[in-house]
Amino acid sequence: MNVLIIEDEVKAAKELKKLLEQIRDDMQVTDILQSVEEAVEWFERHPHPGLIISDIQLADGLSFEFFSKVSVKAPVIFCTAFDEYAIRAFETNGIDYLLKPVEKDKLAQSLEKFDMMKRIFSGQQLQHLFTQIKPPFKTTLLAYFQDKIIPVRTAEVAFIYAANGLIGAYTASGRKYYVNGTLDELESSLDPHAFYRANRQFIISRDAVMNIEHSFARKLVVKVQPEAPESIVISKAKASDFLKWMEG
Known part of the structure; x- marks a missing residue:
């Protein structure tokens, strides 16, 4: 399965990739992106990955800006140094929320949660579930x-x-x-x-x-x-x- 990492700190991105490779040999990091703008452009040119692991605070804004502009079909594991964005994370395709520095066992638990959701729901059902939990825009x-x-x-x-x-x-x-x-x-x-x-x-x-x-x-x-x-x-x-x- 292809995994996309969105993280503007090079060291943190490399560590996250290393942890993922240690935990799962069936997942490959297809790319590492560093900004909202880069992510928007990437999704215009590439097929959607099976899973996204994303920081929240990026170089040019919050990753939520990207998810509000692109119809993302993949579930997301959010990583951040702050816990103030937890609610918004689960409103944005989020299946889990990890605090930095990301620990190996915590990431493993998040991936197990992802596997469990895949077993319960088909791909279309999973996307429908995300659509249902997203709140409507205010009028x-x-x-x-x-x-x-x-x-x-x-x-x-x-x-x-x-x-x-x-x-x-x-x-x-x-x-x-x-x-x-x-x-x-x-x-x-x-x-x-x-x-x-x-x-x-x-x-x-x-x-x-x-x-x-x-x-x-x-x-x-x-x-x-x-x-x-x-x-x-x-x-x-x-x-x-x-x-x-x-x-x-």
């Missing part, structure tokens, strides 16, 4: 305005902006509402075809984009309507992915 955000809780349709949201510990949802009409949660949580709950995580401060709607300007160091600056409180900058690492997203 409404609960916003707070003065002393009221107001439902705001996501279709009306132009962008979401994080600053000073607060999350503001700005509508196309120019209104600002404060919403609960983090940008990571909102990103995972919004339709990735309609919304894009621009950087650490902004999630933007495709419909709000007015124009895109080239900036220094091959970055992009996105102009939205209504005007954002500060410049929305797309990093060089995400620029190509963002333009592909804009094309639909």
Whole structure:
């Protein structure tokens, strides 16, 4: 069986490959990827592997960004140094969640769990199971305005902006509402075809984009309507992915 490793730390990736080879002689690492952008491009050119072992925090963002953009058919074992992403991992084809540094016996247990799921479910049934446990994308955000809780349709949201510990949802009409949660949580709950995580401060709607300007160091600056409180900058690492997203 082919196994894909997504890990931006070279040493960690090599150690993971070594552990896998020690545990299972029926699994071969077909490739090692280091970023969200690289993973998206890889899946456009290669058949899906039987299993994915992925870090969560990659060089250009969270691996959840990749899984929201590509329809992945393989189950995933997530590895990370932090336990704050556990719930999201199991909402994203995750069958197990390992804390770094990954221990040999823990990885072996995860692979046994994978084998058990394969015995119980066929390939199509397993994919259907993942589809069923994924939550639907939100169509409404609960916003707070003065002393009221107001439902705001996501279709009306132009962008979401994080600053000073607060999350503001700005509508196309120019209104600002404060919403609960983090940008990571909102990103995972919004339709990735309609919304894009621009950087650490902004999630933007495709419909709000007015124009895109080239900036220094091959970055992009996105102009939205209504005007954002500060410049929305797309990093060089995400620029190509963002333009592909804009094309639909």
